Amino acid sequence: MKRILTLLFLIIIVTGFFAQSNQKGDTRSTNQNTVIRIEGSAQNGWVKGDNDASAGASVPAAGNENVSFNATAEGIYVTILSGTNKIKLYALTGQLLLNGDLTQGRFFIPARKGIYFLKVNNKSYKVICK
Secondary structure, eight states: OHHHHHHHHHHHHHHHHHHTOSOTTOGGGTOTTOOEEEOSOGGGOOOOOTTOOSOOOOEEOTTOTTEEEEEOSSEEEEEEOSSOEEEEEEETTSOEEEEEEEOSEEEEEEOOSEEEEEEETTEEEEEEEO
16 A cells, blocks of 8 residues: 555656656746737838848748748747738647737747648648747
8 A cells, every 4th residue: 555655646746747847937838828929010021130040031822922931949930011910820730829819010929949830821831930
């Protein structure tokens, strides 16, 4: 009986440890449903510093000239030139991480490194955050 209680106690401790194993300062783990609006004109493109090697060129969403996106290790940048677009972000497991309507502007969706599916209106795109 004592062994069973000890084993049960250890399982509870280990489970609690893994549940709290997010890195300190990693706001992406608690803000999965957060979209950050970035000030400035969407038509000027992304303003990036000289040392920002991770930000590549924006990928236009095929079939929708008004939307483009760019994935980095920190998350996904979305530019919407006009109109309102229905945006959904899915994890590779199929879990819905974000669901909402975005209007004209530039947005940042915090995401961890991994593979995601970004659905803009009725078109889906594979997005890799490296």
